[in-house]
Amino acid sequence: MTHQLGNNSLPVIDLTPLDSPGGEAAVAASINAACTGPGFFYVRNHGVDEAVIATAMAAARRFFLLPQEVKARTKANLIHRGWHAAGGAVMEGAKKPDLKEFFSIGLDLPADHPTVLAGEKLRGPNNWPAEVPELAPAMEAYFAAIGACGAKLLRAVALSLGLDRDFFAPHYKTPLQRTQAIFYPPQAPDDTDGFGVAPHTDFGCITLLWQDDSGGLEVRERQTGAWIPAPPLPGTLVVNVGDLLGRWSNDRFASTPHRVVNRSGHERMSVATFYDPDFSAPVDPRALGATDPHYPPTTCGEHILGRFAQAFAYRKQG
Ligand SMILES: O=C(O)CCC(=O)C(=O)O
Numbered sequence: 001m002t003h004q005l006g007n008n009s010l011p012v013i014d015l016t017p018l019d020s021p022g023g024e025a026a027v028a029a030s031i032n033a034a035c036t037g038p039g040f041f042y043v044r045n046h047g048v049d050e051a052v053i054a055t056a057m058a059a060a061r062r063f064f065l066l067p068q069e070v071k072a073r074t075k076a077n078l079i080h081r082g083w084h085a086a087g088g089a090v091m092e093g094a095k096k097p098d099l100k101e102f103f104s105i106g107l108d109l110p111a112d113h114p115t116v117l118a119g120e121k122l123r124g125p126n127n128w129p130a131e132v133p134e135l136a137p138a139m140e141a142y143f144a145a146i147g148a149c150g151a152k153l154l155r156a157v158a159l160s161l162g163l164d165r166d167f168f169a170p171h172y173k174t175p176l177q178r179t180q181a182i183f184y185p186p187q188a189p190d191d192t193d194g195f196g197v198a199p200h201t202d203f204g205c206i207t208l209l210w211q212d213d214s215g216g217l218e219v220r221e222r223q224t225g226a227w228i229p230a231p232p233l234p235g236t237l238v239v240n241v242g243d244l245l246g247r248w249s250n251d252r253f254a255s256t257p258h259r260v261v262n263r264s265g266h267e268r269m270s271v272a273t274f275y276d277p278d279f280s281a282p283v284d285p286r287a288l289g290a291t292d293p294h295y296p297p298t299t300c301g302e303h304i305l306g307r308f309a310q311a312f313a314y315r316k317q318g
């Protein structure tokens with residue numbers, strides 16, 4: 001049994017069969033149903049060690065509780081690495097900036113890496129705080145583990161789109177994977193137009209999200225437009241389709257709007273990973289079999305930079 005309903009209408013998919021020969025087809029069928037349906041699903045037996053998650057979250061929490069001026073020493077640079085203060089992100093169409101703050105990492109590349117030498121944007125080393133030395137090893141361990149889960153999942157996604165299981169692998173040689181620990185302040189009950197994260201679709205290919213037990217993530221139901229909760233289910237990650245996979249698949253898979261409202265009365269933490277391909281990865285619906293492409297070809301990097309320019313205040317300065 002790979003496919004069951006959770007305690008809401010979002011499916012829960014067990015990834016165990018991905019590790020045995022012949023197990024992928026059933027998982028791929030469940031993924032196809034989820035990605036052509038709600039655009040969101042949970043995965044269990046995802047292979048990311050609970051201790052790795054807990055260690056990363058504890059280190060990130062220690063960082064977020066530092067004074068603002070200390071955190072500002074590692075404020076996000078032009079390659080998006082470091083601390084993004086509350087108020088620095090505005091989702092498209094939102095009235096107010098998001099209430100969240102977050103700490104963002106990517107593939108840690110030295111100055112002499114070919115992609116850095118070639119001047120690719122968003123490439124280079126991570127930007128770690130001296131004040132929390134355990135943050136780097138803890139988040140790097142999570143980054144590696146969630147990346148391995150992303151790669152495994154994409155093999156099943158490829159099958160679910162009728163492609164060769166290794167279709168995505170050549171486009172993930174130096175992935176633009178971004179992993180961010182997110183910290184949400186509690187919202188006042190009478191705060192009716194503030195959001196931890198305002199309604200948005202994710203920019204990239206697929207997102208893998210761990211959330212703590214606070215709740216607050218809501219997903220827009222396709223048919224009704226209603227906001228349905230995606231509550232924390234122990235031992236799971238939430239996975240969703242981003243705009244880039246929507247575009248690549250010529251809208252066979254669609255990215256679904258979601259938002260976070262933290263009504264728990266205390267801080268909420270999550271860690272989101274946008275598991276995206278190489279900067280230069282060609283994103284052309286025809287490569288996935290479309291004969292009537294809805295979109296011209298682009299590259300992953302161009303697409304992500306375009307969305308970053310709209311969303312993040314720090315990219316608008318200077
Ligand atoms: O924290 C969450 O539950 C969701 C975060 C999110 O949607 C995002 O960072 O894109």
Ligand SMILES: [Fe+2]
Binds near residue numbers: 200
């Ligand atoms: Fe999101």
